[in-house]
Amino acid sequence: GAGVSQSPSNKVTEKGKDVELRCDPISGHTALYWYRQSLGQGLEFLIYFQGNSAPDKSGLPSDRFSAERTGGSVSTLTIQRTQQEDSAVYLCASSSRRSSGVNEQFFGPGTRLTVL
């Protein structure tokens, strides 16, 4: 079956512009996560959605970042007034908790964002 897809795969933008990144999770997965991965920084948690619960936004670095998940499926991460430090790979993952209880996350290929 189809995995997690993200679009665009690459995005180059100018400082100060807004960008929208899209994530299509695996069908049936109720949990969806956004991460940011920078060189030397590892995977930085941004936000996660679980079913109809309020999202956990504790990882969003500033109020320029927001995300929504419509209809419990597709999610969009929006970065307003982009800064050069926002340049990174943005990864989306959806989750299927195994019967063992482990939270197995399936990752998309990421969106490589470059802010000039």
Place this chain on the structure above:
Amino acid sequence: QKEVEQDPGPLSVPEGAIVSLNCTYSNSAFQYFMWYRQYSRKGPELLMYTYSSGNKEDGRFTAQVDKSSKYISLFIRDSQPSDSATYLCAMNSGGYQKVTFGIGTKLQVIP
């Protein structure tokens, strides 16, 4: 101090060597411990997981957890060039709680 500490490497080994990758953590609430493998320009993929302390073996891979020391390891036997990737440890307290990742160790296996 980060919740999860992992040496970023890079680690370079000859083909056939035994590789040991490690992480330490500080949060006693962590119960599930995972290892993800990430190839260049790809998203991470789950390699192995363990619950609580002990060992788990899957082919050439062995995951080990020592909760008393807050220390986890991944061993790769008979390493192959195809094992060249970044290995990230990850852990959480269970359920759909957010997963905390290590920075990742970049491994290169030289033919």
